[in-house]
Amino acid sequence: METPLIKVGVMAGEEIFFTIEGNYHLEHSPYNFTGECSARKSEMGIILQCGSEKWEDTEGFKLIPSNPETGKFILHDVTIGINFHWERKEDQVFKGSLFFLLESGNLHAINALSVEDYLMSVISSEMSATSSMALLKAHAVISRSWLLAQIQKNQSLQTEHQTYHTTFRTDDELIRWYDREDHTCFDVCADDHCQRYQGITRATTPVVERAVRETSGEILAFNGLICDARFSKCCGGVTEVFENVWEPVNHPYLQKMVDNYLNPEGFSLDLHHEDSARQWILGNPEAFCNSSDKNVLGQVLNDYDQETNDFYRWKVVYSQQELTELVKNRTGIDFGMVINLVPVERGVSGRLMKLKIIGTNKTMTIGKELEIRKTLSKTHLYSSAFIVEKQAVEDGCNFILYGAGWGHGVGLCQIGAAVMGDKGYGYDEILYHYFRGAKLERRY
């Protein structure tokens, strides 16, 4: 099999300006392009203009580099950091082909390039150059697996047309989960929604290039199918299962797993039981991700994150008034004064899947984990693996949340994997530790 191409949706707009360096030609035609060009929506479809030459087409355009090694293009005014305080526009440089396609009335600029080139770019921008080779290779394999699974899914969605629900709401229960929705005219977008991608605007890191090259074509598979290889920052000592976080589908390679080479002593690991969860979360069990080694943490966390390395076990305190306002703002539901938070159902890692919010006006159960984390924080709580203690104060009570871990806890634990790499485990050992029963396979 040849190295697959991935189609990345970089930007959308009424009119898109770009500059071609080297020569590009229209697919299946002899027309050559170079220099400043634009694409814009027209009544019939899309108008492509380069210098004084103009083409119009209902379907769209595919511009292919005449020499894939040297051909480059620059997209102007790409918005980055959408909805973040640092949102701004910048020019970005890309290698590979450039497509202009219409989808539900929007004009999209799409970069089609080899999966391996794409991985070098995204892993260079998200991982530190000080990471161990084992950690970088493990990341390359799970990113590649996710991508190839995404390309497959995209092809099957175009033939199936299924409807898919992620929200279940009654009067006293709201259960929803958040997964990546699917794009239709490309495989992934260039934003944080899928994975941040800026083409070759910034240089790739030599160690990342090596990690990608040395694992080229390698993915994780289970029974011959590419794994949906998830990862999160810190599992908290035990990983969660897929169906407790997203849709109710069991993936045999995403199971409950102690993040260590042996079970920690003195703890019951039936973490869906309230007593065991309490002992676990208030305790300090040994685990790969139970680390405060700055050199190791710096491989996974950026500088800002390193200032807060209390993610393995953490604590948040709200006054009753604060909690009441927070829940009202975040849910849009008036619970009256919040008088209690009651765990209803926990997953295998101790993460709450359902939490009952009891107010003086209304009582409601919410889930799954991300809904709970969004409801109880201005951004999100580190995780939903927490216990609640009420502390009486003069004018009511405080709510103290004691928690464990950072993120959904499914699949690879990034801090744990960084520690394993530092201890000398190979990338295959790291992957087989987190994805039990999965196999490394070379697909091309």
Ligand SMILES: [Zn+2]
């Ligand atoms: Zn996306």
Ligand SMILES: [Zn+2]
């Ligand atoms: Zn972990």
